[in-house]
Amino acid sequence: MNSRATLFALAAAFAVTASAALAAPAPFVFAESGRAKAAVVVAEDAGPGAEFAVQELVDYLNKMTGARFPVATSPLKGWNTIYVGRPLSGDDRYEAFRIQASEDGRTLDLAGNDERGNAYAVYDLLETLGCGFWSPDNETVPFETNLVLSAGYEKSDAPAFSFRNNDEPFGDFAMVLKLRANTNRHRRDIQTRLDGMGGDAYESISHSLGNCQWVKSSVFFDAHPDWYALVEITDTNAWNKILRESSRYCGTNGIPTNLKGNWVRLRYIPCTMAQGMRDQLVKEVGDFLAANYPVHKSVSISTPDSSDYCHCAACRKLVDSDESRTSAVLYIDLINYVAKSLLPKYPKAHFNLLSYGAAYTPPKDAKRFKMGPGTGVAFAHHWRNHGVPINCCERFMPRFLGWRDVCDRFLFWEYYTNFHIYVNPFPNTDIFGPAFKFYLDNKFDGGFCQMTNSRLTPFADLNWWVKNRLMWNPNADAMALVDQYIEGAYGPAAPHVRRYLDIVLHAKRRQRWAWIGDYVDDTGNYLQPGDVLEIMRAMQKALASISKDPNIGRRIDVRRLAFSINHLGAMRYPDLIEPAKAERFRLAPWQEYSDGWKSTALDYLNSDEYMGARQLYGENDGSGLKGFFRYLDMLKETAETPTAWPERKLLSRVVAPAEMTGSPVRFAVTNDASGAPFSSLTYGWGGGEPKFMSPNWCEAGFTVTNDLEGVWYLFSNVSVDTTATNDPAAAYTGIYSPWYVGNFRVPNKRAEICSMRIARTKGDEGWRLACLGKWGLRPGARVWVMPGVVNETRNLGVRNFTLLSPEVFEKDVTLPGGIGSRHVSAAIRACEGAVEQKRDEIDRYFYAELDCLSTNGPGAINAPIAQSKDLSAFATGEKYVFARVRVSASDVLVGDAARVRLVQPAKAKGEEPERVIVDIPVGGSYGADSWQIISLGRVALEPGMVLGVVANDPATAAVALRDFVLVSPEFLETSVKAQ
Ligand SMILES: [Zn+2]
Structure with missing residues (x-):
């Protein structure tokens, strides 16, 4: 049953129970035989939300019925009345709305809180009447000359999260409210209009110190170098370079004379303990609140985009005072100071700390570093598999629980795309549901989801829509919303679009350890050649099914999604040659895909859609046109028709320790008691060893040579000793693969394609095989093992890696x-x-x-x-x-x-x-x-x-x-x- 039918059924049930004693219930009639029967009534002094809601309601009712609906300031004699913007009585929930039809069918009341509630009420009603708002240029608006709503229909609703940022590139004000969002970070013009409807929804969670927003170093550094971070430069080359050239990043003034060694002041990092800096910060934030409170009540007191922090005596003392030695304590101390100074005057102000960079790891001593009233933490967590919900990440959960001990108000900054390449299918549509339930269960106030900027990203519109629906109601059935969207937005193409999405999500679930990163050059590797061919088939059918559809927006949406045919064809051609032969799939000549890619890309480049060239690339690779032309160059480089993978000469291949290499210092090949060799990694958690995975720090593995090129099942035989009773990730094993466009190896580009946790219990040091699954190994790929980072581990060893042909497995x-x-x-x-x-x-x-x-x-x-x-x-x-x-x-x-x-x-x-x-x-x-x-x-x-x-x-x-x-x-x- 679709949601529309459900609502009608509910409304009918209401009518039966509530009206037994009254006159015969009557439906509310909007229009009869194409003539309006209801007038929209709104107060003369209505607020901007009610006024906007009335305009939208009348426009859509006119479109739906062919009638013209009058607007008045009081009921018109002989007409039914639709009230918009009357106070919502008996429901003070933030942004709540109520839709209520009287039993006698004469009045329909659309009321909302906080101005925006009025718009939500109108859109909810229109959707109940059959409208679908899929994107600004793809809507379904039914035509019905006799338009009615069931007698006594009533619905009230309110959002679960108060901060629902709408970070999409449409630049369409109405779309923000149609998506039930209440803020838009990217578009100042839209945000200003939203502010007019009660802008206090916005939560500031961005980087704000250093030179971002508060106490800018561009203004204060020269006069007050001591307000910025003091750090020692231990690298002689780096030091000489600083002395030679004047650095944009640091200066050598304001260094305490008693310090030995080479010290600098970092311009872009604050010294959070400097009293002068604190005074200036409180002054600037106070000025901001004086000018904007209560429309803007939220302030970010956060690190710049960096993990660096000040090492002056006062800062070091504070950092060293907690067992964790986390630099987050510097920011906790600072935010508490600011909140304490300003809360008395601005009691509803929010002071947010973005947990990121230097404020990543929570302190151990939750009592001493308790975050005070008015403060909150916003979580940003890049380093995880973005194909699974955030709380499935073994590194995020301990971090979250640690912060929960010191703070009780949370916001999220989610990453729901791959920022290095937007045009690959990114398999995350099914994780929004579990993720938002997690945020709801843990009482988050909402957040901001950083998603693609490109409508050429497969399922971008779908993801924006579903994500926003779930931010309103995380308990909604997420996959039912996906179905609702696909059916509504794609019409006759829906089964084929659904097939595409099913293939993508299925491919992700085929191999648990496929790494779906948000900053990797290519996340397409989780798709196997058969998947790509099946996506091509589905999109060919989708295109055929809508060629004559009257909805132009829908035709454009399907064509946009069909860009995948060219993209995957161009990128994956060598993988597809043999499977296409086997499946009798007519693979087009290489040139067709690469030309199709270029022409669609050029169309996009010349369109005036928001973000221009960034439509095609991630935020870092796509600054302006550079990224675009780089991509075109890559397609040129591989202009000759690519060739299939070479024939395999081996059914299995064991990579022995003698063939392995590893990180300098910590890698060695040694023998066990029986004399058998293994690769050993020696490291420790004491003495300032970093707790992150890096090939330069601690890694053992092998680099794939030309003779090993092929598709293999891959096994690593690993022993590791953990100090934790149950360690979900005592070690990791995975693959970094060069990035290929067709047969062209993109220079200096490697993507993590697979990362597997190796779980162990304390005392279990036995050798065990870990299977990474089936992967195409290109020359230059690196297959590696690294120690875990969640708990302290010791003695990581690798006996061998084995490559096994799929034929055998x-x-x-x-x-x-x-x-x-x-x-x-x-x-x-x-x-x-x-x-x-x-x-x-x-x-x-x-x-x-x-x-x-x-x-x-x-x-x-x-x-x-x-x-x-x-x-x-x-x-x-x-x-x-x-x-x-x-x-x-x-x-x-x-x-x-x-x-x-x-x-x-x-x-x-x-x-x-x-x-x-x-x-x-x-x-x-x-x-x-x-x-x-x-x-x-x-x-x-x-x-x-x-x-x-x-x-x-x-x-x-x-x-x-x-x-x-x-x-x-x-x-x-x-x-x-x-x-
Ligand atoms: Zn300091």
């Missing part, structure tokens, strides 16, 4: 000498509990799923080895065993959500009890229910044994098993030639 193969691989699926009859067989409709395979929320007990998915003679014969002796599983959880970061096991069942009549031979935990996280490959290690199999998977935590919602893969040890321990 995905198919049953048998080579001379009996080595090979086999697949063991679940036998539904042997399973326990609510286990069902299901089918993956995109990759076309069957899997077994255990529904853990069903009442049929805990359950287990079992895959007995002795399902066939061939399997029994193969599964005798030592094999490597892998499970292809998926775990859905109702909570985030459940470390032990399920277990994959190898069991020797009980022998008959009390001879031998059941014996669990292998038992490996599998993690799950709400919103990140993707397929994972779990290694059970090298085990001695017997035909009577049973492989299986069981749920292991009350928060586990479902467990799915595709199959177990058995592989002869030869493949994982030696290099095997192709036959």
